[in-house]
Amino acid sequence: MWSYLLRRLVQAALVVAVMATIVxxxxxxxxxxxxxxxxxxxxxxxxxxxxxxxxxxxPLHEQFFYFVKNAxxxxxxxxxxxxxxxxxxxxxxxxxTLELAFASLFLSIVLGVPLGMYAGLKPDSKFSKTMMxxxxxxxxxxxxxxxxxxxxLFAVMxxxxxxxxxxETTDLFGIQVSFLTWxxxxxxxxxxxNLALTNISLxxxxxxxxCKEAALQDYVKFARAKGMxxxxxxxxxxxxxxxxxxxxxxxxxFGSLIAFSVVTETVFSWPGMGKLIIESxxxxxxxxxxxxxxxxxxxxxxxxxxxxxxYSLLDPRVRLGGAGK
Amino acid sequence: MRRSLKFGAALGATLLLAAGAARADxxxxxxxxxxxxxxxxYHNLGPNNSFSSNIYDALIIQDENQNLTPGLAMSWEPxxxxxxxxxxxxxxxxxxxxxxxxxxxxxxxxxAPNVPNSPSSFGxxxxxxTFSKVDDFTIRVTTERPYPLMPVxxxxxxxxxxxxxxxxxxxxxxxxxxxxGTGPYKFVEWLPSDRIVLVKNEDYWGEKAAFDKVTMKPIKxxxxxxxxxxxxxVDMIDSxxxxxxxxxxxxxxxxxxxGISNRVIYLHMDRFRDNSPFITGTxxxxxxxxxxxxxxxxxxxxxxxxxxRVMEGIAIPAGQLLPPGFFGTSxxxxxxxxxxxxxxxxxxxAGYPNGFGLTIHGPNDRYINDAKIAQAIGQMLTRVGIxxxxxxxxxxxxxxxxxxxxxxxxxKYSFILVGWGSGTGEASSPLKSxxxxxxxxxxxxxxxxxxxxxxxxxxxxxxxxxTVDDTKRAALLAEATEIAISDLAVIPLHYQVNTWATxxxxxxxxxxxxxxxxxxxxxx
Numbered sequence: 001m002w003s004y005l006l007r008r009l010v011q012a013a014l015v016v017a018v019m020a021t022i023v024x025x026x027x028x029x030x031x032x033x034x035x036x037x038x039x040x041x042x043x044x045x046x047x048x049x050x051x052x053x054x055x056x057x058x059p060l061h062e063q064f065f066y067f068v069k070n071a072x073x074x075x076x077x078x079x080x081x082x083x084x085x086x087x088x089x090x091x092x093x094x095x096x097t098l099e100l101a102f103a104s105l106f107l108s109i110v111l112g113v114p115l116g117m118y119a120g121l122k123p124d125s126k127f128s129k130t131m132m133x134x135x136x137x138x139x140x141x142x143x144x145x146x147x148x149x150x151x152x153l154f155a156v157m158x159x160x161x162x163x164x165x166x167x168e169t170t171d172l173f174g175i176q177v178s179f180l181t182w183x184x185x186x187x188x189x190x191x192x193x194n195l196a197l198t199n200i201s202l203x204x205x206x207x208x209x210x211c212k213e214a215a216l217q218d219y220v221k222f223a224r225a226k227g228m229x230x231x232x233x234x235x236x237x238x239x240x241x242x243x244x245x246x247x248x249x250x251x252x253x254f255g256s257l258i259a260f261s262v263v264t265e266t267v268f269s270w271p272g273m274g275k276l277i278i279e280s281x282x283x284x285x286x287x288x289x290x291x292x293x294x295x296x297x298x299x300x301x302x303x304x305x306x307x308x309x310x311y312s313l314l315d316p317r318v319r320l321g322g323a324g325k
Numbered sequence: 326m327r328r329s330l331k332f333g334a335a336l337g338a339t340l341l342l343a344a345g346a347a348r349a350d351x352x353x354x355x356x357x358x359x360x361x362x363x364x365x366x367y368h369n370l371g372p373n374n375s376f377s378s379n380i381y382d383a384l385i386i387q388d389e390n391q392n393l394t395p396g397l398a399m400s401w402e403p404x405x406x407x408x409x410x411x412x413x414x415x416x417x418x419x420x421x422x423x424x425x426x427x428x429x430x431x432x433x434x435x436x437a438p439n440v441p442n443s444p445s446s447f448g449x450x451x452x453x454x455t456f457s458k459v460d461d462f463t464i465r466v467t468t469e470r471p472y473p474l475m476p477v478x479x480x481x482x483x484x485x486x487x488x489x490x491x492x493x494x495x496x497x498x499x500x501x502x503x504x505x506g507t508g509p510y511k512f513v514e515w516l517p518s519d520r521i522v523l524v525k526n527e528d529y530w531g532e533k534a535a536f537d538k539v540t541m542k543p544i545k546x547x548x549x550x551x552x553x554x555x556x557x558x559v560d561m562i563d564s565x566x567x568x569x570x571x572x573x574x575x576x577x578x579x580x581x582x583x584g585i586s587n588r589v590i591y592l593h594m595d596r597f598r599d600n601s602p603f604i605t606g607t608x609x610x611x612x613x614x615x616x617x618x619x620x621x622x623x624x625x626x627x628x629x630x631x632x633x634r635v636m637e638g639i640a641i642p643a644g645q646l647l648p649p650g651f652f653g654t655s656x657x658x659x660x661x662x663x664x665x666x667x668x669x670x671x672x673x674x675a676g677y678p679n680g681f682g683l684t685i686h687g688p689n690d691r692y693i694n695d696a697k698i699a700q701a702i703g704q705m706l707t708r709v710g711i712x713x714x715x716x717x718x719x720x721x722x723x724x725x726x727x728x729x730x731x732x733x734x735x736x737k738y739s740f741i742l743v744g745w746g747s748g749t750g751e752a753s754s755p756l757k758s759x760x761x762x763x764x765x766x767x768x769x770x771x772x773x774x775x776x777x778x779x780x781x782x783x784x785x786x787x788x789x790x791x792t793v794d795d796t797k798r799a800a801l802l803a804e805a806t807e808i809a810i811s812d813l814a815v816i817p818l819h820y821q822v823n824t825w826a827t828x829x830x831x832x833x834x835x836x837x838x839x840x841x842x843x844x845x846x847x848x849x
Contacts, residue, residue, distance in 0.1 A: 035724035037444035039369045041748050041758065043768030044447045053442055081361045082517075083368075083442040083495045092517060148548050155556035163556045164355070164549055165542055166519055269544040269553075271519035279518075279545070282690070284721045 012301035021104050023290050024067060028060055033080045033284040054080050077287030086287040090295065095175045096166055097272030101257040104196035108250065110199045116207025130198060138201030147194045147267035161186050164269040164288055183278065195261055199253050203246055210242030244314055245287055251307035255282040259296040328592035350537040355550045356841055359543035363515055364498035365483035366437040375420035375840035379523060381483030381506035384411055385476050389834045389845055391750030393461045393476050397425065397484050397507065403793050406471045413462040417530045419486045420511045428457045432625030434486035440495060444834045450478040471817045477749040489817040509534040510843055518543055526532065535848050554826055561831055563841040565824040567637045567693060573826055583789065584835020588746035589643050590692055592816040595739040597776035603739035605682035612681055619813035621671040624708040626702060627663040632819055635697045639824060642661030645806050646755040653752030658810055668709045680710025689717040693821055699742050727774050736774040746839065756786050760809045777814040
């Protein structure tokens with residue numbers, strides 16, 4: 001167990017290091033942020049000053065050396081655009097993104113699992129067929145289009161929900177959250193559903209397939225023969241067995257929800273990390289891009305690890321560390 | 326009991342009234358670009374300077390049409406060729422209640438050009454100027470050479486309170502404590518990429534703010550910004566996309582405010598290489614060096630078609646570098662008329678009866694409809710025989726290459742689409758940066774990406790920039806513009822028109838500097 005964890009940690013550190021190096025040099029190939037950050041009235045002297053102020057006058061390998069040196073001390077550099085530490089800017093926007101991701105994960109589970117199971121147990125009902133057909137639209141329509149349509153329908157035409165932003169926030173253990181107020185919830189609704197749509201569909205299909213398969217298994221037949229109630233069979237035996245693929249997929253998808261909620265955050269103008277990263281990419285704010293991707297890698301590694309650990313809880317046959325010693 | 330009931334009812338009514346009043350005077354604005362910091366001196370760029378104008382005053386304030394009006398300075402005049410004197414306004418209070426005087430100006434002049442990590446500093450406007458305090462309400466600024474742009478330059482710098490201390494950091498402004506100005510609005514809070522909240526400064530010395538509370542929400546996505554206005558999330562938006570203007574015009578309760586800007590969209594041509602990298606079929610000659618070819622290109626472009634089709638009517642064909650009426654523009658120059666027949670003849674006269682190959686490079690996320698304009702020009706040039714390829718790219722890639730992407734740090738492309746906004750609102754700005762010979766020592770021609778060089782225009786521009794007399798300077802600038810345009814140093818296409826949209830009760834006065842400033846937002 002411990003050697004397993006250690007190995008995973010070393011792997012993670014390696015991936016982060018390689019990724020940071022690639023991104024660091026990659027961003028430099030694209031262009032130079034100074035050209036778009038500087039006032040057009042600049043003269044050559046001001047251009048030289050700005051390049052120096054951002055530390056871009058030094059040779060690239062030297063910049064990289066300083067970056068590594070500072071990164072080892074936990075300092076990922078100062079944003080070219082905002083003039084504040086990159087890590088601070090990302091963490092400042094993290095609660096908004098996490099809230100959105102959790103809300104959408106929550107929706108995926110509470111809507112996806114029951115709907116999928118229903119469709120699996122009663123495959124011929126009209127409702128099941130409609131839901132399954134709908135789920136195809138759910139993950140084939142592009143997020144940004146659905147987002148804009150939702151804004152058009154619910155905000156502009158019906159006027160039920162606000163179109164943009166995060167709304168009122170309250171302090172919960174030092175973190176600003178919006179789901180505790182009505183205003184915050186109404187703001188959260190559209191982006192969370194938009195972000196969840198693909199995953200609801202995905203979970204539905206997984207749950208349905210798993211359910212159909214499990215319903216025919218011997219242990220279900222045996223349970224039924226024992227005279228167990230249908231409710232108990234479904235909740236205890238089937239549900240538990242179909243959760244393994246659902247947990248795997250949701251685990252991986254959760255990482256994507258956080259790291260790549262870019263589209264939803266842009267469409268709904270949600271003040272999270274996704275909006276920060278896309279705007280930083282547009283102006284080549286290297287410290288933020290590098291720091292953000294390093295964090296993303298770390299997060300994926302952590303989530304994968306957690307998924308593996310959850311496995312061993314859900315399915316006793318799975319042993320961590322490979323060989324079943 | 327009865328008394329308390331009565332009291333309760335009265336209190337309730339008062340509260341209701343207060344709530345109603347608060348709603349009426351609370352305004353939400355969806356803005357396209359968010360400032361990168363609250364610090365008014367950290368980043369000298371459009372979005373930041375627009376925002377600072379709400380909280381801070383400068384010595385001189387540019388009005389909607391970029392005319393100079395008294396700000397914290399009541400009057401200003403040159404006392405000699407090299408010295409300008411500013412008489413400061415008395416009785417002005419900062420938001421924290423302290424008094425404004427010459428020490429604050431001195432403090433600002435020290436800090437503004439020297440903010441650490443600044444990606445674009447106010448050194449651009451403050452360089453070479455020595456400030457001295459004569460008395461508490463008089464400031465003198467000395468330069469080494471006669472310098473007519475003094476008032477314009479100082480109109481860009483927000484005056485901050487000296488009480489914030491010399492070691493104040495950008496983060497102190499972002500968090501709020503150092504946000505002490507004299508402007509019409511006071512700072513409340515900034516939640517980055519979420520909202521900026523301001524309240525009215527009741528003690529403002531000038532025209533008081535129109536609204537009690539203003540919330541600015543950055544909404545970068547175009548359809549979302551429009552939807553936010555239509556759904557009532559916000560009461561005003563800026564940068565209305567041209568494609569939505571027709572729809573919004575027909576929408577009840579929405580008022581559009583459009584105004585010409587100081588930004589010209591133009592073409593710059595390689596004038597310094599004999600063998601230009603993106604020109605083919607000319608046996609190594611650079612046809613862009615031939616005036617006839619440049620004239621042919623200008624005639625081949627149907628500016629009216631670009632304005633009506635690509636820009637949906639929201640632009641004005643350009644014949645010079647700044648719309649007529651601005652200081653130092655020429656009243657003789659008209660937009661080049663569309664004449665493809667004459668263009669073909671000129672190409673034949675220049676020795677290219679079969680045309681040649683050319684690539685136009687441009688950004689696709691910087692100016693209104695920039696990529697579409699490049700495509701339209703490509704087709705128009707191909708029609709007269711110049712087989713044009715179009716390559717557009719994000720501004721982050723484009724601008725470095727266009728300015729210094731060549732092997733030796735020279736401009737990379739042969740034929741480019743660019744825009745120029747004159748921050749100072751007068752003609753010396755584009756002439757100095759785009760037309761004057763690229764010269765590092767003088768600091769001229771910094772954005773002369775075609776490396777056009779003409780001793781005649783150079784001399785006129787330099788003379789103008791040393792002429793303090795307004796009439797004489799305007800004449801010199803107009804003459805320089807006329808020579809540059811007749812020689813087609815650049816080919817002007819159109820002036821951008823910016824549009825703001827408000828809902829009932831609000832009125833925005835369009836600004837030529839493209840800014841969204843609360844100073845221009847009024848009640849209807």
